[in-house]
Amino acid sequence: MQIGIVGLPNVGKTTLFNALTRGHAKVEIYPFTTIEPNIGVVEVPDERLERLKELIEACEVTPATIEFLDIAGLVKGASKGEGLGNQFLAKIREVEAIVHIVRCFSDPNIAHIAPDLNPIRDIEIVNLELALADLELIEKRREKIEKDPEAKEELKLLGRVAESLSKGEPPELNEKEKEVLKGYHLLSLKPTLYVANLSDGEKIPEELKKYRAIGIYTKLESEMQELPEEERAQFRAELGIGEEGLERLIRESYRLLGLITFFTLERKKLRAWTLEDGRSIREAAGRIHSDMEKGFIKAEVINYSDLVGVGSLLKAREKGFLRIEGKDYRVAEGDIITIKFHLTR
Numbered sequence: 001m002q003i004g005i006v007g008l009p010n011v012g013k014t015t016l017f018n019a020l021t022r023g024h025a026k027v028e029i030y031p032f033t034t035i036e037p038n039i040g041v042v043e044v045p046d047e048r049l050e051r052l053k054e055l056i057e058a059c060e061v062t063p064a065t066i067e068f069l070d071i072a073g074l075v076k077g078a079s080k081g082e083g084l085g086n087q088f089l090a091k092i093r094e095v096e097a098i099v100h101i102v103r104c105f106s107d108p109n110i111a112h113i114a115p116d117l118n119p120i121r122d123i124e125i126v127n128l129e130l131a132l133a134d135l136e137l138i139e140k141r142r143e144k145i146e147k148d149p150e151a152k153e154e155l156k157l158l159g160r161v162a163e164s165l166s167k168g169e170p171p172e173l174n175e176k177e178k179e180v181l182k183g184y185h186l187l188s189l190k191p192t193l194y195v196a197n198l199s200d201g202e203k204i205p206e207e208l209k210k211y212r213a214i215g216i217y218t219k220l221e222s223e224m225q226e227l228p229e230e231e232r233a234q235f236r237a238e239l240g241i242g243e244e245g246l247e248r249l250i251r252e253s254y255r256l257l258g259l260i261t262f263f264t265l266e267r268k269k270l271r272a273w274t275l276e277d278g279r280s281i282r283e284a285a286g287r288i289h290s291d292m293e294k295g296f297i298k299a300e301v302i303n304y305s306d307l308v309g310v311g312s313l314l315k316a317r318e319k320g321f322l323r324i325e326g327k328d329y330r331v332a333e334g335d336i337i338t339i340k341f342h343l344t345r
């Protein structure tokens, strides 16, 4: 899974990226520091893994991962090629979700598009550019299929989407329409998590509540990544930052994207995986290896909560908590699965 970080120039995108990935990508006080995108992998924090490790006596634990993509800042006119423009919009077409970071910290040394702080204005500038880039793409497609009698439905749908986007409103779509539009990779339709980059100790501005933004002290978080884990916890306690902001960001991304976690256990190797909610166990098998999906026979399943409840795999087996499921079983959050398959080649 890939998530793209967008925002105006110089708002802290790379600082957030570094905090998330414990990276050292270049951060400067001037805009357009990032030119080539930074890509980094982040482990999804999951306290269940530790508990499971003990219960199953696993020797190796691999958490699920998310990939973050940090790109150049967007400016007014980006969709028309201003700033570093269009090329970066293309880079985020492929991501599954967007983290839109907005500047809420004040610092006279760090240039911003205007002397005042106005997060709503900033969000609207970026969203307008995303919508304009989408409109251009839709327009091109409409011209192409205009005379195709078989594309009438699609043409109608595109017209409706274009109308909504030009009004700055999200279009109302049913499942089938969403499916048709998937191939377009429209930026405006991607699930978006808004992040307010706050000055130390500040709270989220009231006006950002309607965007359901989460607040992060990005600079502090990135600096704290340099500390050992125990010191970070102590530092957090002293500063009164309760919940770890970055973990929350990752958790919220899961919620936003409708993702669940399942676990596999194979020869004492425990591993967490990410899956869209509603998928079958056969599809889950495909995430691990395409051979497992093709040759799927059955799976042995136990849910995390049941296992923790009884305390061991042996007891779980005695109590009948370990179930055999067929290919259509819908995987639930926290399922621990072992897949039986045959090689089809």
Ligand SMILES: Nc1nc2c(ncn2[C@@H]2O[C@H](COP(=O)(O)OP(=O)(O)OP(=O)(O)O)[C@@H](O)[C@H]2O)c(=O)[nH]1
Pocket: 007, 008, 009, 010, 011, 012, 013, 014, 015, 016, 026, 027, 028, 029, 030, 031, 032, 033, 034, 035, 071, 072, 073, 105, 106, 107, 110, 197, 198, 199, 200, 217, 218, 219, 220
């Ligand atoms: N005071 C303060 N400065 C911050 C904060 N977050 C980032 N900065 C500073 O803002 C400047 C820009 O940060 P970057 O992370 O490079 O911003 P960016 O959005 O990636 O910038 P571009 O790649 O140039 O678009 C750096 O000097 C950061 O140290 C913050 O929360 N508070």
Ligand SMILES: [Mg+2]
Pocket: 013, 014, 015, 026, 033, 034, 070, 071, 072
């Ligand atoms: Mg940057």
